[in-house]
Amino acid sequence: MPDPAPTALPVDEARHWSRLMQMAELGAIPGPSPEDRGVNRPCLSPLDREARRLLIRWAGTVGLTVSIDEIGNLFLRHEGTDPSAAPVLSGSHMDSQPNGGRFDGIWGVLAAFEAVQAIRDAGIATRRPIEVVAWTNEEGGRFAPGCMGSMAWAGIEPPSAWDAVTDTAGTTFRQALDEHLAAEADLPRRALGPTGGPSGRAPHAYVEAHIEQGPLLEAEGLDIGVVSGIQGSRWFTVEISGKTDHAGTAPLRLRQDAVQDMLRAITALNALTHDPADVLRFTVGKVEVLPNSSNTVADTARFSVDLRHPDATVLMARGDAIAGVVQAAVRHCRATVRERFHALPTTFDPRVPEAVERAAASLGLRARRLASGAFHDAQFVGSVCPSGMIFVPSRAGISHHPAEYTSSAQLAAGTRALAATLLDLAQS
Numbered sequence: 001m002p003d004p005a006p007t008a009l010p011v012d013e014a015r016h017w018s019r020l021m022q023m024a025e026l027g028a029i030p031g032p033s034p035e036d037r038g039v040n041r042p043c044l045s046p047l048d049r050e051a052r053r054l055l056i057r058w059a060g061t062v063g064l065t066v067s068i069d070e071i072g073n074l075f076l077r078h079e080g081t082d083p084s085a086a087p088v089l090s091g092s093h094m095d096s097q098p099n100g101g102r103f104d105g106i107w108g109v110l111a112a113f114e115a116v117q118a119i120r121d122a123g124i125a126t127r128r129p130i131e132v133v134a135w136t137n138e139e140g141g142r143f144a145p146g147c148m149g150s151m152a153w154a155g156i157e158p159p160s161a162w163d164a165v166t167d168t169a170g171t172t173f174r175q176a177l178d179e180h181l182a183a184e185a186d187l188p189r190r191a192l193g194p195t196g197g198p199s200g201r202a203p204h205a206y207v208e209a210h211i212e213q214g215p216l217l218e219a220e221g222l223d224i225g226v227v228s229g230i231q232g233s234r235w236f237t238v239e240i241s242g243k244t245d246h247a248g249t250a251p252l253r254l255r256q257d258a259v260q261d262m263l264r265a266i267t268a269l270n271a272l273t274h275d276p277a278d279v280l281r282f283t284v285g286k287v288e289v290l291p292n293s294s295n296t297v298a299d300t301a302r303f304s305v306d307l308r309h310p311d312a313t314v315l316m317a318r319g320d321a322i323a324g325v326v327q328a329a330v331r332h333c334r335a336t337v338r339e340r341f342h343a344l345p346t347t348f349d350p351r352v353p354e355a356v357e358r359a360a361a362s363l364g365l366r367a368r369r370l371a372s373g374a375f376h377d378a379q380f381v382g383s384v385c386p387s388g389m390i391f392v393p394s395r396a397g398i399s400h401h402p403a404e405y406t407s408s409a410q411l412a413a414g415t416r417a418l419a420a421t422l423l424d425l426a427q428s
């Protein structure tokens with residue numbers, strides 16, 4: 001049993017908050033009040049690149065070595081006394097939702113950065129290297145699905161699997177990625193995958209710090225969530241194809257109206273996914289209609305399906321039924337259903353949650369175990385090495401919204417828990 005980490009690593013709360021607020025300026029959007037502004041920082045956009053460059057500048061001042069892989073995952077390495085030891089990995093994502101908050105993802109990257117800086121400021125030489133990571137495209141907001149960077153790193157899909165995925169402007173993921181890699185050509189490259197780093201070995205462990213994005217920690221007056229696992233997710237795209245017609249002259253009985261059939265399909269899916277216990281989560285968050293003109297009957301309607309459940313059997317059964325339900329519901333058009341992404345429910349290897357609990361206890365933080373309703377990169381990294389997450393409270397449970405908020409003191413407590421956890425794992 002490794003010695004418990006020292007309780008007071010010099011996490012600098014003011015420095016940490018200042019960096020977060022500097023990042024929040026990159027893609028700032030109006031929110032419910034001047035202080036509660038949001039962020040719109042799409043993956044692989046110039047804003048995303050600007051945020052990464054800012055982080056790289058900070059890394060240079062702290063003495064971390066920078067590298068990126070072929071899908072743009074960014075690594076900042078703190079060297080260990082044993083450079084060949086399997087590293088401890090910690091981070092999250094820097095891209096945001098289109099109407100996102102200032103903390104989702106980016107806090108986990110900056111918390112890992114601050115934790116490593118605190119360990120170095122304390123003059124502690126860790127046996128293992130510690131690598132801070134920013135995963136490419138966790139949100140899937142610009143290019144679906146999410147978690148492309150961590151899925152590619154974990155070997156679940158090659159980056160080329162998403163080459164042809166387009167954003168609403170018609171740019172492909174491949175175009176955006178190649179533009180990004182060309183702009184980052186001055187950065188050292190590492191091979192894609194768990195052994196791509198200088199240690200040449202898969203990580204010893206991965207810890208992701210993230211806001212809870214739910215109401216539980218705040219409601220129970222807790223400081224830390226020790227995440228035991230993540231529910232399963234499946235993403236589908238449904239495309240309904242009909243025929244354009246004149247809104248004034250085409251008789252209803254002759255129309256192949258993609259919007260009307262989309263409504264029939266969504267109504268049928270509501271029935272399929274109705275769950276009085278409110279455990280199964282079904283969301284249609286993105287709808288595209290073409291040609292999108294008031295006086296033309298639409299010939300194309302595309303909508304997203306996001307399905308979540310903690311039980312794999314339920315998630316797979318309901319998800320597998322979607323195509324048949326859609327086909328039975330449409331009347332005059334053709335329908336195609338494509339799965340874009342699925343992540344089975346994950347229970348983390350106990351070693352990382354236990355390290356988080358030791359750290360929280362050593363700091364006197366009020367903590368409890370909980371499962372995550374949101375998906376995270378940790379879900380895929382966990383298929384490669386022992387992984388876990390640290391949550392901090394979200395005000396009123398709000399996220400994916402400019403009103404998303406966690407206080408500086410709450411974030412600093414989370415970062416102290418992360419620093420103690422990373423030190424514990426790096427000395428083991």
Ligand code: HGY
Pocket residue numbers: 138139146373374375376
């Ligand atoms: O959608 C999710 O669960 C994550 O917040 N991207």
Ligand code: MN
Pocket residue numbers: 093104105138210
């Ligand atoms: Mn996130």
Ligand code: MN
Pocket residue numbers: 097104139400
């Ligand atoms: Mn998110």
Ligand code: MN
Pocket residue numbers: 092093105138210375376377
């Ligand atoms: Mn996440």
